[in-house]
Amino acid sequence: MVSLIKGLLPSRAEPLAIWTWYFLRPVVRITFLGRARYCPVCRSRCRRFLSHGPRSRKVHDAVCPVCLSHPRHRLAWLFLTARTNLLDGHRKRLLHMAPEPAFAQILRRAPGIEDVSADLDSPHATVKLDITRLDLESASFDVILCSHVLEHVPEDRQAMSELFRVLKPGGWAMIQVPVSNKPTFEDPSITEPAERERLFWQADHVRLYGLDISDRLRAAGFEVDAVFAHQLAEPDRLVETGIYPGDVVFHCRKRGA
Secondary structure (H helix, E strand, O other): OOOHHHHHHHHHHHHHHHHHHHHHHHHHHOOOOOOOEEOOOEEEEEEOOOEOOOHHOOEEEEOOOOOOOHHHHHHHHHHHHHHOOOOOOOOOEEEOOOOOOOHHHHHHOOOOOEEEEEOOOOOOEEEEEOOEEEEOOOOOOEEEEEOOOOHHOOOHHHHHHHHHHHHEEEEEEEEEEOOOOOOEEOOOOOOOOHHHHHOOOOOOOOOOOOOHHHHHHHHHOOOOEEEEEEEEOOOHHHHHHHOOOOOOEEEEEEOOO
């Protein structure tokens, strides 16, 4: 359902459509009234989540109808609130790559956070930037959020190096990508959208990462911990929030001076 609606809209209209959806939240809450599902991002309960994804990889009961968060957003929020100092109220400069609308309002209101949102194409970003050539000062951000971006970037090692460069010593980054149970697979000769979708899970992906993405992140300079969903919440809570136990967040730190 969500994919179908997005596919029918021009990219410039997407922010307005999302704003309208948020404006209608009271109606949405009544329509989906229930207790079976819980979204930690907007703290809403509902009877079910919405479906999402292309027909070949359709995922049912996945997207929160209130804030439109996906399982990866809900996992990220569990991680950010349980394992980081993001919302402790102290002053931080945040670089948010490919900003998620589900987080935008929360981060905008959070005390102490100077939020710089960036993307090459997204209408939700405030700054247009190429992640492989960030026009930003070195060591200028305390925190970086980068979710489901690197799998779209042919020069991902360069992008990782750029993220490391602009992060302050002692700062940290949260990085998420789709991860399979096999080593990272990429082949630049694969350009056919249908074949990319089959091999990389989406037509605009250029690789499918495995857990060995940690090695690439370490090569860029980061200290890396892989944090799995089952480390952040009990099994019943993961079922309730629609988060897959094996999904993972990469907590990347830049050693302090």
